[in-house]
Amino acid sequence: QITLKESGPTLVKPTQTLTLTCTFSGFSLSTNGVGVGWIRQPPGKALEWLALIFWDDDERYSPSLKSRLTLTKDTSKNRVVLTMTNMDRVDTATYYCAHLSSFVVRGDNPFNYWGQGTLVTVSS
Amino acid sequence: EILLTQSPGTLSVSPGERVTLSCWASQSVSSNYLAWYQQKPGQAPRLLIYGASSRATGIPDRFSGSGSGTDFTLTITRLEPEDFAVYYCHEYGSSRLTFGQGTKVEIK
Numbered sequence: 001q002i003t004l005k006e007s008g009p010t011l012v013k014p015t016q017t018l019t020l021t022c023t024f025s026g027f028s029l030s031t032n033g034v035g036v037g038w039i040r041q042p043p044g045k046a047l048e049w050l051a052l053i054f055w056d057d058d059e060r061y062s063p064s065l066k067s068r069l070t071l072t073k074d075t076s077k078n079r080v081v082l083t084m085t086n087m088d089r090v091d092t093a094t095y096y097c098a099h100l101s102s103f104v105v106r107g108d109n110p111f112n113y114w115g116q117g118t119l120v121t122v123s124s
Numbered sequence: 125e126i127l128l129t130q131s132p133g134t135l136s137v138s139p140g141e142r143v144t145l146s147c148w149a150s151q152s153v154s155s156n157y158l159a160w161y162q163q164k165p166g167q168a169p170r171l172l173i174y175g176a177s178s179r180a181t182g183i184p185d186r187f188s189g190s191g192s193g194t195d196f197t198l199t200i201t202r203l204e205p206e207d208f209a210v211y212y213c214h215e216y217g218s219s220r221l222t223f224g225q226g227t228k229v230e231i232k
Contacts, residue, residue, distance in 0.1 A: 046223055047161075047223040047226075048223065060220070063220055107157075107216060107217070108155070111214075114170075116168055
């Protein structure tokens, strides 16, 4: 059974750096084809993809946020950490991590398991 | 980056009706790597369709996806009370993943 759970601060101040951890079980990020991504959703708005890391350390980032995002994975602890610098009020959102498993070609399947999400509010 | 446009923004329907949701891509979606998600308030998105037309595990057959290239459709036949939600299309074939802005299916 695959599960993912996001953890981190619920409140950050403008200009601060946000660090979120995705802790998962039921799969290994060292398995060929597996990836873990981050997606966010401002209150009442649409989903926005942020970043994705694959089993072989291939990293992908949203072009509009690339300069502010960093992903790291700890395969032994089944965790992926997302850091986002220079937080602003517009970054207030529920942040989700999600799993995907490639079938034949890297990234040929969408996110199929999601965490419950964690709401991060940016306010002074 | 592929932009996805969903139509309509909101759909008001009655239980038992058939609904058709559209998703247009600004350029051709590679290998039809187009997915549909359902999201209910306070919940994470749930994968319904992948590869434009394949149902995910456990998804009822009243949900179907079709389309290719830049035009995609999600059809729900015989809308059930639990189907009232927001639906998102998602392109995952490029290196820059994108989501549509969503279509809300509400009770008429």
